[in-house]
Amino acid sequence: MRIRYPKLRELKEALKAIFFGPYTSGYPHQPHHPAERFRGRPYFYKDDCTGCAACANVCPTGAIEVKDEIKNNKVIRRLILHWDICICCGQCQLSCLTQKGILLSQEFAYAVTENRQQLTTEIEKEFVCCECCAKEILPADQYNWLRERLGPLVFSNTSLLLFSLKLPVWRLPKIRVKKVNKNSSAKTA
Numbered sequence: 001m002r003i004r005y006p007k008l009r010e011l012k013e014a015l016k017a018i019f020f021g022p023y024t025s026g027y028p029h030q031p032h033h034p035a036e037r038f039r040g041r042p043y044f045y046k047d048d049c050t051g052c053a054a055c056a057n058v059c060p061t062g063a064i065e066v067k068d069e070i071k072n073n074k075v076i077r078r079l080i081l082h083w084d085i086c087i088c089c090g091q092c093q094l095s096c097l098t099q100k101g102i103l104l105s106q107e108f109a110y111a112v113t114e115n116r117q118q119l120t121t122e123i124e125k126e127f128v129c130c131e132c133c134a135k136e137i138l139p140a141d142q143y144n145w146l147r148e149r150l151g152p153l154v155f156s157n158t159s160l161l162l163f164s165l166k167l168p169v170w171r172l173p174k175i176r177v178k179k180v181n182k183n184s185s186a187k188t189a
């Protein structure tokens with residue numbers, strides 16, 4: 001195809017680059033500062049992670065491995081993040097139950113040449129187990145997260161109730177008692 005007119009837009013960009021410098025950075029000879037919304041290496045934040053594994057379920061490459069196992073007579077969940085197969089898509093951060101259990105950073109240069117095992121990180125979460133059959137129910141931190149939202153409804157499950165009773169009193173759900181107006185009930189009776 002014949003171009004009838006000079007490519008003015010490209011010419012303008014070339015002139016801008018000559019007078020104001022190139023768009024590209026001088027990395028690796030100079031440090032590179034990614035854009036504000038750049039998606040780089042993700043990190044777990046243990047205190048804000050409940051261990052629900054939603055991030056692992058949405059990860060398109062299977063970069064988040066979930067292992068439930070017994071350790072020191074406790075059932076624990078290990079969440080292992082494999083940076084070597086992570087594509088920094090951000091789906092884990094988007095779907096995180098607490099919105100801050102896993103967050104992408106701006107790190108982009110973390111390749112290794114020898115041992116891929118260096119490109120993993122992991123966190124552990126302890127499970128609440130059934131008092132009768134000892135089967136795992138859900139991670140304790142996920143339970144606590146739910147408990148704060150469910151309030152007294154958590155008492156509908158015996159195992160969760162017993163787990164609640166092991167918590168300090170100030171962390172137990174508050175029970176709201178409905179006030180009955182005796183005068184109004186007498187009128188309607």
Ligand code: SF4
Binds near residue numbers: 087
């Ligand atoms: S950023 Fe994407 S690929 Fe990487 S761990 Fe999260 S969901 Fe998986």
Ligand code: SF4
Binds near residue numbers: 048
């Ligand atoms: S709280 Fe967030 S980071 Fe933790 S397991 Fe659930 S989805 Fe993943």
